[in-house]
Amino acid sequence: MMDRRTFIFAGIAVALVIAAAAPFIASGNPDGLESAFFGIFGAKEIQGSDLDDHAAESAEEAVIGITGNEFSFASPFPDYSMEGLEKFGEAAAIIIGTLLVLGIAFGLTRVVAREG
Amino acid sequence: MHIPDAFIPLPQAAVYWIIALVFIALSLRWARKEMKEEKVPLVAILAAGIFAIQAINVPIPWGTSGHMMGAALAAIVLGSPFAAVFILTLVLIVQGVLFGDGGITVMGANIINMGVIGGFVGYYSYRGLYPLFKSPYAPAFIAGWLSLFVAALVTAVEMAVAGTFPLGLGLFSMGLYHAVIGIIEGAITAVAIYLIATARPDIMADPAGVPA
Secondary structure: OOOHHHHHHHHHHHHHHHHHHHHHHOOOOOEHHHHHHHHHOOOOOOOOOOOOHHHHHHHHHHHHHHHOOOOOOOOOOHHHOOOOOHHHHHHHHHHHHHHHHHHHHHHHHHHHHHHO | OOOOHHHOOHHHHHHHHHHHHHHHHHHHHHHHHHOOHHHHHHHHHHHHHHHHHOOOOEEEOOOEEEOOOOHHHHHHHHOOHHHHHHHHHHHHHHHHHHHOOOOOOOHHHHHHHHHHHHHHHHHHHHHHHHHHHOOOHHHHHHHHHHHHHHHHHHHHHHHHHHOOOOHHHHHHHHHHHHHHHHHHHHHHHHHHHHHHHHHOOOOOOOOOOOOO
8 A cells, every 4th residue: 555645745746647638638629518519609510520620710709699608818828829839838837727726625625523 | 527617607607506515514524533644645646637638638539638537536545536536626727717728707617527526426336336246446447437528518508408419419529529539538548547556555445434
């Protein structure tokens, strides 16, 4: 059995390796929900793979017309990107996010666990 | 499966937020009651690992991709569906606020789909299947697959209520893509449980009485 300290460091190492590798191995295809959306709004075939970029843009405008939800929010690193830094910026953004989640989860869980 | 802001009208998004807040409160109550200090690093590592793995979109057919959700894994390892709500809420807040992944007004819906549905379906299907297999791996795979598939169907229903997708086509396309993405969810859930159980067999002995 792995001792406690080794397990913690191994766990953090695994998370960071996944975070660093993510931008280099992840697919840029639309995800399941986006793909369904583009299929339903005529920007691609549901069982086809070609995305019509122009129709995709119109779909994004059309859906706001349907729901009326115009809320938009400028996140600091949209789509895990850093301006002008390409894949390495993405890796950095995902590593920062991973460390942040690690820190918040650790702090919050410790406070809550001590309360109980 | 992260819903962007534009997909749900604000009044409906508010209803999802209210439901999500109830589950978040219940998950905090669970953490206060059940969380022991020695589990704190495990929760933090699971949250960080789930955030990282969600950045890996795996290509599937039909020009589409998908990533793991991690709710079933969190719920199985920590022995409660509320563990998934707790962890996925944290992950979704960081994703939405820092990276624009998933909307802000619709974050309640995303917490319900991935945290609540994912966590409850994952946990209870694992619990139900475990006695049939007497081993954690097949139940973990099926629980992972089912958690993602059901979450996708619920998302399709929400899209239909929002007026964004027609119900039939929404269920068909979401079901089709996520039936495949679910294989990724199931496989990584089973592998992660194998790795954790091998490294630290003591961790997996969950208080609810499901040995692994």
